[in-house]
Amino acid sequence: MQMPITMHTNLVTLGQEKRLDGNVFQLILQGYQLFILDHPFTLSKNENNSPIGKAVVKELTWKEGSTYLVYELIDLHGVN
Template sequence: MGTPINFETVLRTEGKEKRIDSKENIFQLQLQGYHLFPLHQPIEITRTKETDEIGTAIIVELTLKEKQTFCTYQLISLSSVN
């Protein structure tokens, strides 16, 4: 039996991100299921599938365990404060 995995090119936060370093704008996001993102490359961030881009981030670390993905990213630009 295979393991379902999603290959992502946009980071959708659903407002569940947690800031872990305010000086460096580092955030962590926990996602259900397994998701792969490009590492160390700028990618678009949105809150939901229906909303516009809110900024750009670089994924610095991905951990896949227990049917969850833990994504650590650095926010490098912000399009909107809301």
């Protein structure tokens, strides 16, 4: 059985993030995605917009065809 996988160098939320606590968020992505843990990523709301900050992925879980990410916002370029 093949498992398609994609490795990312930035994090695009599409407004689907859910705040867990303080600056910690959860994001559920379709398919199996791969992110480097504890490495700063550029954070964007969508692919065509400019970055809104930087985030560090703290936890990554694959299950049922989806990727569950827990990330911490470490730098915000603006207040909105």
